[in-house]
Amino acid sequence: MPVPHSGSAAHASRRGRLPETPVLMVRRSIASFLGLLALASMLSAQPQAEVVVRAYTFQHQRASEALALVYPLLSPRGAVELQPAGNTLVVRDVQAAINRIMPVLKSFDHPARPLRLEIYVVRASKSVVSPQVQRSDLPEVLTQRLRDLLGYHVFEKQAQAQLAGVEGQSVVYELGAEYKVSFRFGTLQEGQRTKLVNFRIARRGENKVENTLLHAHLNLWLDQPLSLGLAKNEDSREALMLVLTLREGDSPRRN
Numbered sequence: 001m002p003v004p005h006s007g008s009a010a011h012a013s014r015r016g017r018l019p020e021t022p023v024l025m026v027r028r029s030i031a032s033f034l035g036l037l038a039l040a041s042m043l044s045a046q047p048q049a050e051v052v053v054r055a056y057t058f059q060h061q062r063a064s065e066a067l068a069l070v071y072p073l074l075s076p077r078g079a080v081e082l083q084p085a086g087n088t089l090v091v092r093d094v095q096a097a098i099n100r101i102m103p104v105l106k107s108f109d110h111p112a113r114p115l116r117l118e119i120y121v122v123r124a125s126k127s128v129v130s131p132q133v134q135r136s137d138l139p140e141v142l143t144q145r146l147r148d149l150l151g152y153h154v155f156e157k158q159a160q161a162q163l164a165g166v167e168g169q170s171v172v173y174e175l176g177a178e179y180k181v182s183f184r185f186g187t188l189q190e191g192q193r194t195k196l197v198n199f200r201i202a203r204r205g206e207n208k209v210e211n212t213l214l215h216a217h218l219n220l221w222l223d224q225p226l227s228l229g230l231a232k233n234e235d236s237r238e239a240l241m242l243v244l245t246l247r248e249g250d251s252p253r254r255n
Contacts, residue, residue: 049094051077056105057088061187062168066108069189073100108187112166114250115185115194121159121175121201122241124152124229142225142243149227152239164250167194179203180210183218193221194246201242213240220246 058066063082066089070080078093091101120138124146127134136143137157146155159176170184180202186195196218202210213230220226223245231239 049096051092052095052098053090053092054098054102055088055090056102056109057086058105058109060111061109063087063089065187065195066105069104069108070101073097073104108189110188112168113188113248114164114166115188116162116164116247116250117171117183117185117196118162118245118247119160119175119181120157120241120243121179122146122243123156123158123238124150124241125154125156125238126151127153138243145225146227146241146243150229150239150241155241158240175201177204188222188248191222193219195219196244214242218244220244222246222248 057063064084067080067082070089070091074080074091075094075097078091078097080092081090082088083090089105091098093101120142122138134147134153136146136155138146138155143155146152159179161173161175161181163171163173163181165171165185167185167187170182172182173180175181181200183199184197186197188194198215199218200212200215202212204210214228218226225243225245228242228244229239230242
């Protein structure tokens with residue numbers, strides 16, 4: 001009976017073996033997995049901060065206008081509910097967030113302050129002659145500001161008024177024979193800015209029908225003019241300009 005060659009036997013033996021497994025790598029993988037499980041268990045076992053409920057009823061301002069102040073201060077677990085009938089906001093959140101929100105609401109809920117809106121309606125046009133003629137019916141400072149912003153040279157005042165009121169008050173005003181303005185004063189935030197809610201300016205045509213020129217919420221900063229241009233396109237030779245300046249306090253007295 002022939003005896004197998006030793007080299008063939010060794011080759012057959014090697015083919016019958018299972019491949020060697022990297023035991024050290026497997027052990028490390030198992031250890032890492034177990035460590036992650038332990039960490040997740042520890043984190044889930046930590047008690048979460050309790051959610052508490054606080055209600056704030058406004059005495060002077062509208063609760064609805066304070067919603068925009070609350071949203072950025074909420075935690076991921078927080079929520080706010082408006083109760084219009086009671087002019088109240090109900091805040092549900094962790095105590096740390098409540099501690100941020102309540103002082104903001106108290107500061108917002110101040111007694112109504114007197115405000116006034118200075119408004120100019122201006123027809124702006126480009127000079128068609130050379131050299132260009134520059135003319136304005138507006139105060140010098142305002143004229144220079146508009147010329148720096150726009151490519152117009154002539155500014156003719158169509159109407160002007162100072163509309164006085166207080167925070168939260170609605171105003172409707174006949175601005176000359178041609179224009180009509182309506183809006184509501186918002187609440188001063190941080191003592192520096194507010195919103196003209198539902199600001200609308202309309203112009204009457206020959207048949208007395210009102211044509212709305214602008215209807216929007218406008219954000220204004222105290223003593224900083226806001227200039228709005230109404231034109232058919234950017235290349236128009238003429239535009240209707242609105243220049244709005246918010247002031248605090250009553251209208252100045254005239255001697």
